[in-house]
Amino acid sequence: MPKAELHVHLEGTLEPEMKFVLAARNGVALPYKTADEMRDGYVYHDLPSFLRVFYEGRKVLIEEIDFYDLCYAYLQKAASQNVLYAEMFFDPQQHTERGIAFDTVIRGLTRARVDAERNLGIRSQLIMCFLREQSAQSAMDVLLSALAYKADIVGVGLDSDEKDNPPAKFADVFRRARQEGFRLTAHCDVDQENTHAHIRQALTDIGVDRIDHGVNVLEDPELVALARTQGITFTLCPFANEVVRPGRGQEPIRQMLDMGLKVTLNSDDPAYMKGFYISENLQLAQSAAGLTPVDLLSMSLNAFEAAWISPSEREGYLIALDRFARAWGE
Ligand code: HPA
Ligand code: ZN
Numbered sequence: 393m394p395k396a397e398l399h400v401h402l403e404g405t406l407e408p409e410m411k412f413v414l415a416a417r418n419g420v421a422l423p424y425k426t427a428d429e430m431r432d433g434y435v436y437h438d439l440p441s442f443l444r445v446f447y448e449g450r451k452v453l454i455e456e457i458d459f460y461d462l463c464y465a466y467l468q469k470a471a472s473q474n475v476l477y478a479e480m481f482f483d484p485q486q487h488t489e490r491g492i493a494f495d496t497v498i499r500g501l502t503r504a505r506v507d508a509e510r511n512l513g514i515r516s517q518l519i520m521c522f523l524r525e526q527s528a529q530s531a532m533d534v535l536l537s538a539l540a541y542k543a544d545i546v547g548v549g550l551d552s553d554e555k556d557n558p559p560a561k562f563a564d565v566f567r568r569a570r571q572e573g574f575r576l577t578a579h580c581d582v583d584q585e586n587t588h589a590h591i592r593q594a595l596t597d598i599g600v601d602r603i604d605h606g607v608n609v610l611e612d613p614e615l616v617a618l619a620r621t622q623g624i625t626f627t628l629c630p631f632a633n634e635v636v637r638p639g640r641g642q643e644p645i646r647q648m649l650d651m652g653l654k655v656t657l658n659s660d661d662p663a664y665m666k667g668f669y670i671s672e673n674l675q676l677a678q679s680a681a682g683l684t685p686v687d688l689l690s691m692s693l694n695a696f697e698a699a700w701i702s703p704s705e706r707e708g709y710l711i712a713l714d715r716f717a718r719a720w721g722e
Contacts, residue, residue, distance in 0.1 A: 396695035399627035404661025405466040414452035459500025467508035517546040524557035547575035559593040607644040625698035629660035631668040642680035656695040
């Protein structure tokens with residue numbers, strides 16, 4: 393099925409094998425002997441325990457070519473799964489706080505996007521995320537650095553540790569981002585403390601275009617109504633749901649669809665989540681949430697509809713999806 397991916401963190405696509413290559417290239421020591429040993433160390437049970445492992449990986453990303461290789465490898469994988477278009481998160485603060493220039497990061501990622509489009513035909517754009525445990529001033533500084541690269545960044549988002557870091561903390565930064573023409577999204581991770589207040593703030597104080605995760609909307613009819621009125625699309629990540637709320641299953645996907653909310657399925661941090669890229673996430677959701685082929689088609693349609701692209705580009709993707717659906721008899 394032709395697909396769009398709207399929720400994938402580039403730093404979360406750093407596969408163990410590539411980590412070893414980059415570590416050797418940059419003279420960085422890793423606390424593992426093999427890629428399999430590294431994978432075995434990827435054990436977490438909630439968002440903070442995931443983030444600790446996830447942030448460890450960044451230290452091998454140093455030169456522009458490292459960011460290029462990271463992004464190109466993801467786009468290659470995505471293209472192999474018939475992703476026609478991807479919007480990819482990156483966290484500049486993960487790198488600038490280690491002394492790596494914003495310029496180094498963005499140049500590597502942008503060159504990879506350009507080459508992947510030329511060589512593989514996959515289109516992509518970047519969404520810059522602010523780390524929510526850092527200060528609003530730090531986020532503003534990143535935003536100001538990004539103004540020189542407006543053409544390379546389509547939107548801004550909010551990720552990382554949600555506890556005590558509500559969206560409202562960044563209201564001024566998001567307001568400025570909107571004024572500068574960026575599209576807006578924010579993570580409201582699954583089962584976080586004060587999740588309903590965070591979803592409400594994202595919708596009202598920030599005025600997001602989308603919410604990343606956000607499944608706890610289901611527990612508050614007022615928030616459901618608000619999301620419907622504002623035409624919000626939720627970018628869900630089936631495997632990530634398992635990480636953050638083990639054993640609680642994938643029923644929210646079914647329920648959100650049945651409530652007429654706009655939902656898409658995505659991969660989040662595939663290299664840290666057992667290699668579940670978008671196709672594996674679709675398969676997981678299909679079996680665990682009882683999705684039909686029509687559900688899968690409608691979520692792919694939602695993703696192309698919610699993508700931050702021009703009407704003419706969207707039209708091309710919708711034609712491809714329609715052609716696929718007809719051939720498939722749906
Ligand atoms: N949630 C919050 N922050 C993140 C995530 C996530 O799923 N992935 C990478 N950073
Ligand atoms: Zn995410």
